[in-house]
Every structure is written in C-alpha cells, then in structure tokens.
Amino acid sequence: MNLFADIRELVIDSLDQLTAEGLLPAGLEMKNVAVEPPRDAAHGDMATNAAMVLAKPAKMKPRDIAEALAAKLAEDHRITVAEVAGPGFLNLRLADGVWQGVIGTALTDESYGRSNMGQGRKVNVEYVSANPTGPLHVGHTRGAVFGDALASLLDYAGYDVTREYYINDGGAQVDVLARSVYLRYLEALGQEVAFEDGTYPGDYLIPVGKALAEAYGDKLVGVREEEWLPEIRDYATDAMMHLIRSDLAMLGVEMDVFYSEKSLYGTGQIEGAIAALEAQGLIYEGVLEPPKGKMPEDWEPREQTLFRSTAHGDDVDRPIKKSDGSWTYFAPDIAYHYTKIERGFDVLIDILGADHGGYVKRMKAAVSALSAGEVPLDIKLTQLVRLFKNGEPFKMSKRAGTFIMLRDVVEQVGPDVTRFVMLTRKNDAPLDFDFDKVLEQSKDNPVFYVNYAVARVNSVLRKAKEAGIDVDDATLAAADLSGITHESELKVAKSLAEWPRLVEIAARTNEPHRIAFFLYDLASDFHALWNRGNDEVGLRFIQEGDVATSQSKIALAKAVSVVISSGLGILGVTPVEEMR
Incomplete structure (x- = not known):
C-alpha cells in the first residue's frame, strides 16, 4: 500500500473522466502530475499540481481545471475536502478512516513500505574499494556505511543488488606495501630498519612481517628486490584484504563480490575494452591542451594515446597510455567497468571519496560509450568525517601510522551508533562525529531519539501484558481503530503513510540519508x-x-515500531529492546 500513489491514481482516473466528458482535451500527458504533502500542513493532507501542469497543453486556465477536478475528487469517500488554492493548486483532506487504515496495513502487511519500483533490474553498487595497503580508516567508514545502506535501500525498492569491492591491487601502491612488509620482515629478524621513500610505517604491518619471518626464516634476507617483490606483494595483499574484511565485518558489511584489478592485466581485458572504444572512433593519438591555471614546471606537449571522452560529456579527452607505453590508471578502470556491463548490470553506482571529484565525468563518459548510453552510472562522493571529543578535534590511536582506523571508532561507540550517525548528513556534506554527543541520551542525538521510540513501544507492550491486555500481533491487527481520531494520533498515522513514498524517493535519488531523517521525524x-x-x-x-x-x-504504537524497525533494517541498525 502506498497511499500517495493510490490518491494519485484517483486523480488520474478523475482526469480521465473529465476527458471522457469533454471537459478536458484528449491526449494530455499525465506523467508530471504529482500528489505530495503540501508545503504547509495547515493547507491539507495532500496536494496535487495537476491543474498547473495540464493548463498549458490543455489551453485552459489552471483554476478551471482545478475546480472541475475538485468536484470530481469530492465524490470519492476518501476525500472530505478538495479545495482550490492560489492560481490552481488543489489541496486535499482525507477521511480519518483512511489514516486508520494505514495503521492496520502497517501491522498486517509484512511488505509495507517495500516497492517494486526496481522491477528486478540488476544494480551493481561498488563501495569502499580502498587500496589494500592497510586497515580501513574513518573516511572509508562513511563510504562503507553509505554504500551498504544504499544497497539495502535499493533491494527494499525492488532491485536485484550486487555489493562489490574493487581491489586496487594492480598499481604501484601495492609494490610500496610489499617493500613496507619486507622492512617489517627484516625487523622481525632483529634488524634495524628505516621507513623511507613513502613506505608505510603503521604498526598494523608488524604481525605481517612476523608471520613472514616465521614462514620464510632468513631466506629472503639479502635477496634482490625483483626476486622477492612479486611473492611478498601477493602475501601482503592477501594479509591486508583479510584485515579489511575483518574491519567490514565489525561494521556489519558483507560484500557479494571482491573483484581484483590485477585480474585485468595479462588477460586481454584492458585491451578488449580499449578496442571496443577504438571501434567507435574514440581512441586516437593526439596532444592535450596545457592544464588550466598555473603551469606545472615539468609539463610539455607530447603525443599520447587518448580517449575522446568529450564525445560523451567530459570536459577534456583523457590519456589511456603513458609516454612509456604502459597503461594509465584510467585504462584498467575502463576495463573494470566494461566487465560490469558485460556481466549484465542495468545500473552502476560507484561510491567514492571526496578526492575523486575529477574522476566523475571521465568515468561516466567511458560507461556511456561502452554501453551505447544504455547503462547509467551514478557516482556518489562522500565528504570527510571530522572527529570531536569534549568539543575539540579528536585524534585517537596511531596504530595505523597516519590515520584513524575504522575499528577505533566502532570499538568506542559500537557499529549501530557508527552506522546511524554516518547517515545523518547527505553524503556530499561534511560530517562531524562527536563521541560525546552520539552517546548522550537526548533529542539532539538522533540515534538515541529513534531507538527511544522503539523502547517506549516495547515498554507499553510489557505493561499491557502485565495488566492482562492481549497485545499479540493478531489481536492488535484486528483492533477497532475507528477511535483513533485525535489530531496527535492522526499526525502519527499520517507519518506512517509517508513511509512507502519516502522509500521510493530515497531509492530514486540514491539517498539513504532520507531514511534516517524520516525515522527521526516519525519518532x-x-x-x-x-x-x-x-x-x-x-x-x-x-x-x-x-x-x-x-x-x-x-x-x-506497534505500527510505529514496525516501520522504525524496517527503516533501521535498511540502515543496518538493530532496534533496541529497552533503554538502560
């Protein structure tokens, strides 16, 4: 049940009747007709823009259409008032029985709020995808929570969702990791080492070095780098991915696919993707314009192999090969997204950090070209997280070397609090994470405030049972709700009615934070x-x-608990039974 969709259907049916009666011209396009909550709740329960969007194509005054539509809608038993406002907006008030029916539906329909909007279309949501060079940090935490909640939201809205992690194990940073692990290996054997040339000094590599020493003894000491590098690179990558999987598990995140960048090399997949672009005349040899702004000292014009990304909406064409003939980082990314298209996904979503802003247009251009514009790619950037404690910027453990780890945050406040707070801002807005505020019991803490509503409902249920009142699900579902008429009660019921509509809006815009906002308002x-x-x-x-x-x-009350629990489920948060 989606009450707003039901009333919109009533509006469309009424417009069709007006057309059949000759009061409206035939052939009017109805797709932009909407039924929404009015901006001011004092104006009614719902409002429709039908007269405003149809006036021009119908060559009629908006008020004339609105008045005819109002008369038709007033014939329906669900509508108590249909009032024309301003130039032609139509405000509607619904009978109390409609809102009472929402309560009953929320209690009896296990799928209440779910949607078939996705129609089973296959969606690939790629998120986290951190370089496998260390544990996840607090910035990755936000991307992980956002991506996981978005995947759950899309599943709830009827999509076939695949959660995917792209392992960036094909670049130079993995060589740096291997050298860092080798230093920890030498250290485990009693040697003095120095972390130079950008190697990673984090303590998290100490156990990896020790394990390597136990496995190899001193066999790798004094061996040339080119001999030990490939093996240690694989060993270190596996160790880091084990650590990353452990971090994700702490947060309650489970991936369906871990896709290795390295698997694209030497298999013809990069070459195949570039050939697909070349077949469209999108690969050429050329010289790029100099960068805008201050000219880098080492810049010089040179011929390169370029992807004509401007043909698909990018600002400039992009190099896919370096001057030495090796691939740029963009080439394997093109090939990776080509595999997503070949795997049959209908929609692609990438969740990236804020520092990937310059990556958006080029990747969208590549996907557009490779899919002939058939597969949309939405790239969501997550902004930085700033940590505070006692009102001051907070820096925790330095076990990671230079950054604050995901596990440090989760260990302090728990996964549920971490997840909810990470969704209390839109993904592209900076987020302040205050360790004191997220644990305080007040209205200013949305995590507490929403869970407190569930706890209060559970308290009512316990007290009712103690008083000998039967409150099992079947009994409550069969309760006579005709007495639910007070404005405060109906306001709660009206909020419950917003749930299915809100789910579709959040899924359509790929914005799971809307769920958190809705839950706070309902609470x-x-x-x-x-x-x-x-x-x-x-x-x-x-x-x-x-x-x-x-x-x-x-x-x-129970209907409130049911809907809040469904919303928390999308966010990956477990509802509390009671507050202690």
Whole structure:
C-alpha cells in the first residue's frame, strides 16, 4: 500500500473522466502530475499540481481545471475536502478512516513500505574499494556505511543488488606495501630498519612481517628486490584484504563480490575494452591542451594515446597510455567497468571519496560509450568525517601510522551508533562525529531519539501484558481503530503513510540519508503523542478498564515500531529492546 500513489491514481482516473466528458482535451500527458504533502500542513493532507501542469497543453486556465477536478475528487469517500488554492493548486483532506487504515496495513502487511519500483533490474553498487595497503580508516567508514545502506535501500525498492569491492591491487601502491612488509620482515629478524621513500610505517604491518619471518626464516634476507617483490606483494595483499574484511565485518558489511584489478592485466581485458572504444572512433593519438591555471614546471606537449571522452560529456579527452607505453590508471578502470556491463548490470553506482571529484565525468563518459548510453552510472562522493571529543578535534590511536582506523571508532561507540550517525548528513556534506554527543541520551542525538521510540513501544507492550491486555500481533491487527481520531494520533498515522513514498524517493535519488531523517521525524511525532498523553489521560496508550480502546491505541504504537524497525533494517541498525 502506498497511499500517495493510490490518491494519485484517483486523480488520474478523475482526469480521465473529465476527458471522457469533454471537459478536458484528449491526449494530455499525465506523467508530471504529482500528489505530495503540501508545503504547509495547515493547507491539507495532500496536494496535487495537476491543474498547473495540464493548463498549458490543455489551453485552459489552471483554476478551471482545478475546480472541475475538485468536484470530481469530492465524490470519492476518501476525500472530505478538495479545495482550490492560489492560481490552481488543489489541496486535499482525507477521511480519518483512511489514516486508520494505514495503521492496520502497517501491522498486517509484512511488505509495507517495500516497492517494486526496481522491477528486478540488476544494480551493481561498488563501495569502499580502498587500496589494500592497510586497515580501513574513518573516511572509508562513511563510504562503507553509505554504500551498504544504499544497497539495502535499493533491494527494499525492488532491485536485484550486487555489493562489490574493487581491489586496487594492480598499481604501484601495492609494490610500496610489499617493500613496507619486507622492512617489517627484516625487523622481525632483529634488524634495524628505516621507513623511507613513502613506505608505510603503521604498526598494523608488524604481525605481517612476523608471520613472514616465521614462514620464510632468513631466506629472503639479502635477496634482490625483483626476486622477492612479486611473492611478498601477493602475501601482503592477501594479509591486508583479510584485515579489511575483518574491519567490514565489525561494521556489519558483507560484500557479494571482491573483484581484483590485477585480474585485468595479462588477460586481454584492458585491451578488449580499449578496442571496443577504438571501434567507435574514440581512441586516437593526439596532444592535450596545457592544464588550466598555473603551469606545472615539468609539463610539455607530447603525443599520447587518448580517449575522446568529450564525445560523451567530459570536459577534456583523457590519456589511456603513458609516454612509456604502459597503461594509465584510467585504462584498467575502463576495463573494470566494461566487465560490469558485460556481466549484465542495468545500473552502476560507484561510491567514492571526496578526492575523486575529477574522476566523475571521465568515468561516466567511458560507461556511456561502452554501453551505447544504455547503462547509467551514478557516482556518489562522500565528504570527510571530522572527529570531536569534549568539543575539540579528536585524534585517537596511531596504530595505523597516519590515520584513524575504522575499528577505533566502532570499538568506542559500537557499529549501530557508527552506522546511524554516518547517515545523518547527505553524503556530499561534511560530517562531524562527536563521541560525546552520539552517546548522550537526548533529542539532539538522533540515534538515541529513534531507538527511544522503539523502547517506549516495547515498554507499553510489557505493561499491557502485565495488566492482562492481549497485545499479540493478531489481536492488535484486528483492533477497532475507528477511535483513533485525535489530531496527535492522526499526525502519527499520517507519518506512517509517508513511509512507502519516502522509500521510493530515497531509492530514486540514491539517498539513504532520507531514511534516517524520516525515522527521526516519525519518532518525534510519536514522542509528542506520548508526552501529550502525560497531560491528557485519553491519549495514553493504556486506558484503565477499557481493553478495546487500549488495544487500538497500542496498535498505533506497534505500527510505529514496525516501520522504525524496517527503516533501521535498511540502515543496518538493530532496534533496541529497552533503554538502560
């Protein structure tokens, strides 16, 4: 059930009737007709722009269309008021029974809020994809939570979702990792070492070096780098990926696919992807314009192999080969995305850090070219996370060498708090993570505030059972809800009705933070009803001596818990049973 979709269908049916009656011209396009909450709740329960969007193609005044539509809608038993406002907006008020029906549906329909919007289309959500050179840091944490919640949201909205991690194990940074591990290996054998030339000094490589020493003894000491580098590179990469998988598990993130960049080399896959572009005349030898702004001292014009990415919306064409004939980093990325297209995905989503802003247009251009514009690529950038404690910027363990690790954050506040807080801002906005605030019990802490609503519902259920009131699911689902008429109760029911619509909006825009915002608003409406019940006995969930009325009010509370639990499930957060 999606009440807003149902009322929109009523609006479209009414417009069709007006067309059949000759009051509207035939052939009007209805796709832009919307039914939404009004900007001001005082204006009604819902509003439609139908008259405004149809006036021009119908060659009629908006108010004339709105008045005819209002008269038609008023015939439906669900509509109590259909009022024309301004130049032609139409505000609607719905009967109490409609909102009461939402409560019953939320309790009886296990799929309430779910959507078939995705129609089973295959979506690849690639996220985290950190270089396998160390444990995940706090910046990766935000990308991991955002990507995982988005994948769950799309699944909830009817898509066939694959969660994927791209292992960047084909570049020079993995050689640096191998050299760093070799230094820890020598250290484990008692030698003095110095971390120079960009090698990684983090303590997390100490156990890897020790394990290497136990496995090889001193066999690699004094051996030329070109002899030990390939083997240690693989050994170190495997060790780091084991560490990364462990970090993700702490956060409750499970990937469906780990795809190795290295597997693209020497297999013809890079060459195949470039050949597919070349067949379209998009690969050529040329000289790029000098960079805009201050000219780098080492820049010189030179002929390169270029991808004509400007043909697909990029600002400049992009090199795919270096001057020495080796591939640029962009070439394997092109090939990797080509594999996604070949694997049959209908939609691609990449979750990247804020420092990848310059990567967006070129990658979209490549996917557009390789898929003939058939497979959309949405790239979401996650902004930085700033940590605070006691009102001051907070720096924790230096075990990672130069950065704060994911596991440091999770160990301090737990995975549920970490996940929820990471979704309290839009992905492209900076996020402040204050260790004191995320653990305090107040309205200013959204994690607590939402969970407190669930805990309060559970408290009502326990007290009802103690009072001998039957509150099992079947009984509450069958409760007579006709007495749910107070404005505070109906406000909660109206919030529940927003859930299916909100899910589709969040999935359509790839914005899981909307779920967190919705849950906070729903919890706020519920807490307001609870607090009002402290002053007005008739609004309390348990009515002494009146089992039937108690059950109807508890049904409303339970519906709130059901929807909040569904939303928290999308975010990967476990609802609390009670507050301690």
